[in-house]
Amino acid sequence: MSTATTLLKGSITRVSQTFISILVAFFMMPFLIHELGDHWYGIWTVVGSLAAAYHLFDMGMASAVTRYVSSAFGKKDNQEANSIINTALVIYVVIALIIILVSIAASYSSRLFFETGSDKDLVQTLVLIIGTSIALEFPFNALAGVANAKLRFHQVALTRIAMTLLGAGLTWWYISQGHGLLALAIITFVTARISNVLYLIICKSAFPGLKFSRKSASWESGRELFQYSAWSFVIAIAYQLRNNVDNFVVAGFLSAASVTHYAVGLRLVDYIAQFLGQATNMFVPIFTGYHAQGNNQELHSKLLFITRINLVLALIAGGGLVIFGQAFISRWMGPDYSDAYWVMVILLVGRMIGFANHPLNSAMYATNKHSIVAKIDIVEVIFNLMLSLILVQYLGLIGVALGTMIPLLLLRLFVLPLFACRAIEMPVKDYYLCMARPLIAICVPLVITFIWVRSSAQVTSYPEIIVSSIVMSFICAAAGMKLAFSPSERTELRKLIPGKKLKYLI
Template identity: 40%
Template sequence: MNIPRTLFISSVARTLFLIFNIVVSFIMMPFIVGQLGDHWYGIWVILGSFASYYYILDFGLAFAVTRYVTTSIEKQKYEQANIIINTSLVIYSLIAVLILVVAAIIAFFTTVFVASPEELRLIRIIIVVMGLNMALEFPFKAFAGIIQAYLRYDLLTYSHFISFSLRTMAVLYFLSHGYGILTLSIISLFSNQLCNVMFFFVAKHLFKKLKIDIRLFRKSEVKELFTYSIWAFLTQIANQMRFRVDSLVIGGILSASAVTHYFIGARLVEYFRTLVYKATNMMTPVFTKYHARNDKAAIREKLLFVTRINTILAIFGGGIIIIVGKAFIIKWMGTDYTDAYPVLITLMLAIMVQIIVNPLDNLLYAINRHRFLAILNSVEGVVNLMLSLILIHRYGILGVAVATAIPLLVARIFFVPVYACRQIDLPLWKYLTSLGNIIGFSVFYLAITYWLSQARLTVPSYLDIMAITTVAGIIYISIIPFLFFSRKERNLLLSMVRR
């Protein structure tokens, strides 16, 4: 397998699809908000954030399955890979039943939070539909390790494209004909199951020796999987507190409409984070392969290389969004939503740092040192929640954004690099040096871009926003490879592009 070429193809496919996804979502969001209204759209966001907590019931198993399946296939132990897959399939099927039970219980007790009888009935139905959606998804997680073992994220992307396109057309049709929030949940249910079925066939295509047989279930593997996954499970809980608690706090203390305003700024940041992750967040199986060979030198080399790429994407991409963000929000959603811009700036600064450090997270999962992340992220999540409850009363939605940003910045700047570099015998100064020059140059370049572009953004227009972003991006991309990549690295990047 040509790892750089396979990763590059997957990166391009994932990135292009996400760009398509983002463009369509930008067009769709004003339409959906207009059809549902601020109140019901805010409820949709709250319910979506709440439904994401079902992922906690994964108990971190997905990380364990991915790691052990990848290792088994790398060592050509195909029988062992099938044992892990079938064992996890049984576990996930039991978890799916648990999700349905939890959804029913949550729907029953919704009366505690919703006073209106009409809203109560509708919200209960949506909670059950979302629970069913999630329950049907879980068994397919048993095959996730196959995709990552072969690094064929591009094949998976095609199934997501089909599902997303059908879902978008369905939303346009039904909402424009007067249907509401319940229809959104039903459309998501059917489109996600279509994606799951295609996901299974992609996994079966890649792993020709795949067997689905209950006789391959092993109790001994259950313990092995959960020994690894327990720390990933704690990390998942922490991540929910770090990134999903905001909407619940705002909805509980302020209003559902305030959630919509916060979500506009947060959504732009999330789009950017996801875009970069789709392009670069594929290193855990790569590090796992080198770790299986005990090749620390290769891990260090690949880590520094992808970290520089992440730094370039994070600083320039996040900086450009901050520069044009206010103009874009005004043109996109209207002047009533300008309070989302300070939220965007605050969250973007934190996410830029997280993107830069993210390869270190991939490394710690690959070498089975993710216990550190679990503890650190748990502390970060608790601090986030406490600060949110304190700052929201004085600063509103901006206070919640600040509460999210502060613990994230402290954890990612002062703790993760020190611990992760020590695990692979990488001097911290070498890691920091590889970033410092890129950050310094990029900030200087963005400052000039900001100064030159302000006159064009006084009266917002999509054409000016696109022109500033495009011109600044072309110049930046033309310069940066010659400043911060060796000739060998430039040739590698160029060869991947050509292929």
Template identity: 65%
Template sequence: MAFFMMPFLIGELGDHWYGVWTVVGSLAAAYHLFDMGMASAVTRYVSKAFGAGEDEQANQVINTALLIYTCIAMVIIAVSFCASFATGWLFDIEQDRELVQLVVLIIGLSIAFEFPFNALAGVASAKLKFHQVAAVRILITILSALLNWHFVSSGHGILAMAIITFSTARLSNLLYFLICKRAFSGLRFGKRYVNRAMSKDLFGYSLWSFVIAIAYQMRNNVDNFVIAGFLSAASVTPYAIGLRLVDYLAQFLSQATNMFIPIFTAYHAKEDTKELNSKLLFITRLNLVLALIAGGGLTIFGDAFITRWIGPDYDIAYWVMVILLTGRMIGFANHPLNSALYAINKHKIIAKLDVIEVALNLALSLILVQFYGLIGVALGTMIPLLLLRLCFLPAFACKALNMPIQDYYLCMLRPVLVLCPLLYAAYLMVSSSQELESYAAIFSYASLMAMTTGLIGFKLSFSESEKQHLRKLLPSPKLNFLL
């Protein structure tokens, strides 16, 4: 839904106000750092309690977390007032200072009120209520989009968007609570369930997750502040266009393959290192094939698509997209290493590398933005990601997993040799075409390219034993001939 709303909002709000809204969103995302990795800890301990049939212990986790989250919410409220007061230092918006300050305050309060519901993290997933949570998210997304369309088109601007965000978030929180309450009929609230020892366990588990969360938020949002500070709020908009397309693709791919931590954990518990490493290499190759096909397609058709989607005045957004996409797809390809390190409780390696990456990202972006503008900021993000994800993460992870590092790099070689020539040929064919002026033409060519490269890529990139695993994922045995 956000995909369809973005060109509408840019057209209605203009580059300046859409840029302001984007930076406010980045500030709001930074508030989630106050979670301190607690949600992952709550999920883990609630799931463990349910697995042992200990409803009393699950209530202790939830109520202890609720007290912690309530305190955090109060801190966020105080920080929101401070951030609202300080907003004028970031933007040159003297005439609309009070409006932006009010928007920042509303968004901050919205997130603060959301935090106590994080105490229920793990209830829905442990009780396998994914479909209900997904349905609520879809409902709230559609409702929010419709309300934004109505009020923004009526000229109410970002203040209306902030109020809509606040209101729909409360509805989402209520529905999520009802799902958890129905899933866990034994849910109880009360002071007697608060457990000091449990709070120590939660904080102890969440430490490295918190460090990773900090790095994640800074990696995703620091660029917007650099651009707004050194260039202008309006300059955030074309950068956001390129970044948004990369985010859409990365989120889509992650939903398809980001489910392997339990699998790796099971092998680790059995001390079956050989099978763990074998599955890791297979999933890495699968991720790389998907990254090459999807990332290559977006690179080939992205320029024409942005022109049709947003307009012809955002050429710079395409190059921002290509640079960021390069780094993000490498990160997606070796994301199974992250999952394996979480499974063997070595995720502090990820945390340390993420901190280094963010520091390099910020330093390079601050330097390069002064010489190359938006392109410099994108390069400042991509270079550390490539360096650390291609070199350092495999080296440390393979050592922790007792896997020869050459096995890891060799598993990635075949997909690169198979797909890169195909993608280059497709690029040459598309670049010579003058017909990519409509969505129908863009999606027709893109579908043809995806099917062709996908069929050839999957046939030639995997061993016969790996194809057997892939055939199990096909919806019908009649499709086995594709592999």
């Protein structure tokens, strides 16, 4: 099976996994809010944001493990691969122990924010369970590079699909029986352990030479991992702050219930971003190969090609959400959550720009110049927090969303391309010019659809929203395939399409 076909297979299963996750969350979110109430669902969201912060303890190590394990496999050096994996395992066990200690401290500290004893006990238990669950996941990060380097994306995706469905089924049953947040935390813990075991089986199958031995760990491998992971750690910090600081700002200046309203808009943006990311964000190993060969011309060509693909997908998905999002939120959550629409639109602008130029991030990782991304992320997070703290006092939820979007828009659209293109010796004008054709090809049908929906169409029910979205997506995709890509790029796309009728479309 060719690399392109393997990547396509992985892309399809990853997209399917994301689609199923979104579909499950689509039904589960209103169910949980109804069963738990705005207050406790908001508390669960804040606990989840706190738990996500524990991933900062990874210190960028997973990206370093992936890179060096991939390099060892490229050289067919199983001994070096085992050395990297076992060294990372020792590091991750130490990190896991630290997280457990921090979770214990955080669980007791959480009692200070509640008045009644029963609420204090429940939140303390939640923080401890979730923290311990995350700590137990960390040792499995030592295998991060195995599945990716061996292109086992489809197997990992199928495992996640199974765990998503299992978790959703258990959650629906126990929450509907009135068991509350404690049951939700236990279900999260159990499904995570099953997922860890299945991931180990996948990695062992992909790499039969995998051996766990403390003797294989080495200081030299550890030094290499830490040298690479330093800037990845900074990026991870920025990522966690960017994704979670909003919840704390909303909870601190408004209320826990407001977090739920903000989460509705944010969740839809996250769904779209996850869906798109699973489809195309798999190119670090490919770019790394071109860089190792010194083939800058092919690196630049593929980078621009993937950027155009990302931009077409971002415009179709993001445009569809803007056009039909208001009707969807009203039908999904009810008219009381209409304020989530503009939160969604504002956040969507920044996230779609970030997705469109994500290939630049991949190129920076592949060429070991990801310090550029890290420095830009630091600036972005600082301005994000400052603007959110200021604007929330005047504009409420909209102010928090603007505080997140504005730095992301400016830095990803203008600053990152300038420095990244210079780093890989590609003219920045080539980067901007590659986006012109997709913008023209997709924006015209999007604007026409938007005017039609706003002026004359009555799109309110789920069937109407779904059918209209499909028709719009088909028209935009056809226009994009015909007009957004060069003849040589359309030839490459045809190779991935199995049917003759589908080939004709592009």
